[in-house]
Amino acid sequence: KTRILTGITTSGTPHLGNYVGAVRPAVAASKAPDVESFYFLADLHALIKVQDPARVQRSTLEIAATWLACGLDPGQVWFYRQSDVPEITELTWMLTCVAGKGILNRAHAYKAAVDRNRADGEDDDAGINAGLFMYPVLMSADILLFNADKVPVGRDQVQHIEMARDFGQRFNHLYGEPAGKQYFRLPEAAIEENVATLPGLDGRKMSKSYDNTIPLFAPRATLRKLIASIVTDSRAPGEPKDADDSNVFQLYQAFASADETAAMRREFEQGIGWGDAKQRLFERIDSEVAPLRERYETLMAEPQKIERLLRDGAQRLREAHAQPLLRELRAAVGLRDLS
Numbered sequence: 127k128t129r130i131l132t133g134i135t136t137s138g139t140p141h142l143g144n145y146v147g148a149v150r151p152a153v154a155a156s157k158a159p160d161v162e163s164f165y166f167l168a169d170l171h172a173l174i175k176v177q178d179p180a181r182v183q184r185s186t187l188e189i190a191a192t193w194l195a196c197g198l199d200p201g202q203v204w205f206y207r208q209s210d211v212p213e214i215t216e217l218t219w220m221l222t223c224v225a226g227k228g229i230l231n232r233a234h235a236y237k238a239a240v241d242r243n244r245a246d247g248e249d250d251d252a253g254i255n256a257g258l259f260m261y262p263v264l265m266s267a268d269i270l271l272f273n274a275d276k277v278p279v280g281r282d283q284v285q286h287i288e289m290a291r292d293f294g295q296r297f298n299h300l301y302g303e304p305a306g307k308q309y310f311r312l313p314e315a316a317i318e319e320n321v322a323t324l325p326g327l328d329g330r331k332m333s334k335s336y337d338n339t340i341p342l343f344a345p346r347a348t349l350r351k352l353i354a355s356i357v358t359d360s361r362a363p364g365e366p367k368d369a370d371d372s373n374v375f376q377l378y379q380a381f382a383s384a385d386e387t388a389a390m391r392r393e394f395e396q397g398i399g400w401g402d403a404k405q406r407l408f409e410r411i412d413s414e415v416a417p418l419r420e421r422y423e424t425l426m427a428e429p430q431k432i433e434r435l436l437r438d439g440a441q442r443l444r445e446a447h448a449q450p451l452l453r454e455l456r457a458a459v460g461l462r463d464l465s
């Protein structure tokens with residue numbers, strides 16, 4: 127079976143981008159017969175950006191309920207919270223000690239933060255925590271611990287998967303070769319060509335960190351209000367509009383069939399007014415989301431059930447995968463067997 131692994135950072139309320147880019151395709155892929163899926167709530171990753179414990183906890187619950195409401199079957203897949211599996215942090219340290227620092231210097235997320243500092247005339251590393259610098263190593267541990275074959279990612283994450291391959295290969299080479307073993311399978315990035323990156327309300331990428339999101343399960347009235355606030359150009363009704371340049375159209379396309387999208391494109395050319403276009407977008411999204419929203423609200427009313435599911439999921443996963451592998455790895459590097 128091919129092992130596929132997907133995580134969402136517990137840094138805020140899940141939004142339409144998370145749904146279109148991760149949850150919807152991942153739940154669909156998990157139904158294939160030859161696939162073993164791993165879904166996790168990346169709360170250790172959240173600490174890099176969010177130093178607000180209440181927000182991390184609320185987000186963990188919201189993202190778990192989102193996966194479940196969207197059809198994830200916890201009896202068929204591995205479903206867990208990252209911090210419930212301490213073997214991930216232990217492996218992170220082992221990988222840290224084989225990872226080249228120079229490679230981490232070139233990681234996109236870190237480089238982007240340095241570039242922002244330079245643009246602002248600050249010192250390179252001003253305000254950057256070491257967690258941001260080390261993030262590709264934690265992500266490598268997430269992947270390598272479960273010998274995931276495929277990690278669905280956007281283009282900007284491909285580099286991190288290559289790092290996971292590099293660290294895994296170094297470990298295999300250093301500790302595996304003398305013992306005639308390959309401890310880690312090397313993962314591949316599954317680039318999601320057909321999955322759009324959704325724009326947020328302000329036109330930048332929709333992201334929990336930018337505060338520009340449309341929450342996936344916002345109440346109907348809020349959904350309508352947020353859609354009405356998407357930035358558009360000032361073209362009046364009757365004036366032709368450029369569909370490809372429009373945030374409203376991009377969002378519509380992510381929820382509509384090919385025929386509906388083609389029809390909307392014609393309406394843009396014929397000068398549909400922004401108010402009407404937004405109303406159509408609202409109706410399209412709401413018709414897909416409404417049944418899921420109902421399930422989500424039911425799930426959120428019983429947080430202790432979700433908590434139990436997560437704990438059970440992590441416990442089974444530790445026994446089946448994480449603990450046996452860590453035992454081998456501790457022996458490989460020369461640490462005591464804890465069992």
Ligand code: ATP
Nearest residue numbers: 134135137143144147148322323324332333334335
């Ligand atoms: P953060 O700001 O904390 O990084 P985020 O909302 O940008 O959060 P992540 O939690 O890092 O997103 O990503 C979870 C998944 O959602 C990833 O697979 C990512 O590709 C996908 N995703 C995030 N934002 C979008 C978007 N705007 N369009 C499509 N997919 C997205």
